[in-house]
Ligand SMILES: Nc1ncnc2c1ncn2[C@@H]1O[C@H](COP(=O)(O)OP(=O)(O)OP(=O)(O)O)[C@@H](O)[C@H]1O
């Protein structure tokens with residue numbers, strides 16, 4: 001179909017002006033989101049911001065108060081969950097405890113009265129992909145957490161759905177299993193090329209898995225972009241602070257002009273803003289916050305040129321591969337990431353330079369990026 | 371092989387070259403005194419309570435096994451000199467209540483015919499109600515729930531007369547069906563509450579997963595919820611069985627002499643004024659009537675506790 005309409009709505013899932021309230025509590029408000037075919041979209045946000053609520057709306061488990069949901073260009077706002085072409089994986093696995101793995105996988109197909117041979121074929125395929133064939137005869141209580149989550153993914157897999165919905169599928173697992181399954185989910189997406197919507201509050205999961213990330217705060221999407229843009233050009237201070245570990249350094253001050261060039265000034269110290277890609281003219285006197293990530297501050301030997309400042313080492317946090325230095329300068333304490341082998345004594349003097357091409361400036365009042 | 375040979379070899383290998391690193395003094399589990407004041411008080415109180423309840427039972431059992439001459443001697447605590455099952459047989463098959471003299475057996479079968487259908491009907495309806503209230507939040511479900519809770523606290527006595535009229539209009543007054551209907555309805559509020567609270571305690575995501583899998587109201591109920599709810603069904607069954615079996619008020623109001631349940635018949639036997647008081651028969655009749663709830667408790671008491679606990683832990 002190459003007509004006008006489908007060209008305009010080339011999305012797999014489209015959420016239009018969606019609002020949802022529980023009684024008087026507004027959880028989602030006028031939310032708009034278009035997810036491309038085959039895209040891996042991650043919904044990222046702190047606890048209670050409405051991620052699960054949005055996912056449940058897409059699945060048809062919650063009725064929106066207002067707005068529409070389209071899946072594959074079909075208005076499914078009033079459709080039953082089973083008719084939406086979605087599969088969902090829950091944080092608590094939600095496997096039927098009294099059924100074997102095989103029965104768990106085939107439950108939806110049996111409900112839909114699909115012929116036995118076809119069921120067997122699909123269960124075999126899904127369990128092959130997820131490598132759970134040896135577990136088919138076991139009950140969920142006889143599985144480990146990772147195996148359970150694999151079965152839960154398999155349950156969505158057998159139903160041949162267009163869209164996969166994941167609600168924090170890995171947060172009940174320990175760190176090692178989580179990183180293993182993360183890779184497997186990525187591999188699964190590359191093999192199946194389905195649309196996937198993935199809810200998490202783990203930013204590593206978001207950055208590693210996503211084609212695009214939607215960062216949510218109290219029911220509103222703050223920024224929807226690819227991981228690199230989200231990381232390097234956060235739209236506002238919330239996004240900047242939410243993404244990145246160790247967190248971005250924020251210096252409060254104001255814009256000024258020195259020798260015809262814009263500078264950032266705080267506590268009497270000026271930082272040249274040469275190289276900063278501003279979206280509007282940098283007017284002197286405006287109150288702003290300068291955000292710099294720990295790896296974008298260069299120390300001593302790493303300095304390639306430009307403006308150099310001097311700071312004092314406040315504390316040192318060795319983290320194996322990296323070493324996190326906390327430096328005191330211009331009335332602020334800022335963290336700097338350096339190689340794990342380079343060590344400094346507390347109180348030592350270091351030279352530092354800001355990489356302004358990678359920095360972010362936010363208006364102090366609106367907290368929007370300048 | 372030989373233990374004395376293997377022990378010294380494995381010993382040092384575990385605890386290091388210089389043997390044990392433990393010092394004298396407290397080690398491992400702290401010893402508890404058996405005869406501490408606390409234990410004496412706790413077990414003493416428990417023992418007294420047990421005796422308090424068991425003595426009447428003991429008296430009943432021994433009396434029911436004595437003949438009348440022996441009872442007239444008056445030693446109610448002494449064990450029977452000559453054990454006889456005559457009173458039991460008489461209580462079951464020959465004791466007279468009003469017009470007929472075929473013992474408690476008639477009441478027993480009436481009670482069975484009342485209890486079994488009432489329990490099945492009330493549990494079947496209450497479990498579906500509870501499931502609907504817990505998982506399918508329909509319009510007005512909150513109001514419905516509130517009404518049910520209020521219903522659980524209205525004293526029965528208030529409703530007896532209106533129900534008599536309703537049953538009479540329906541042509542069910544005096545029949546077993548009428549009583550079954552009354553028991554089923556009166557069990558509903560508390561049973562529904564019980565089931566609702568249990569289903570609410572089950573993980574909500576399970577229900578969501580089943581809906582995404584395409585299962586409907588009944589499919590989720592029968593294929594997902596029922597298999598997970600055995601404990602609460604056992605609890606509910608015990609409560610209903612003993613409650614309905616022990617009922618006296620409804621039995622006496624809503625049935626006729628030939629359809630009296632066992633409790634009513636027992637009362638009539640024990641309180642009959644003609645002839646001599648046959649204490650041994652009365653005791654045997656009472657024990658027979660109490661046997662059913664007692665057996666239900668003994669058989670399923672363990673499941674009962676587990677069911678109650680299961681609801682509490684998961685919530
Ligand atoms: N049934 C409900 N009734 C009333 N409020 C609700 C209900 N369900 C969720 N909420 C509220 O809606 C908000 C969003 O909840 P939601 O479960 O979507 O958060 P979330 O982003 O998924 O959080 P988490 O990361 O903890 O899972 C929360 O503030 C929550 O208190």
Ligand SMILES: [Mg+2]
Nearest residue numbers: 051052053167
């Ligand atoms: Mg959630």
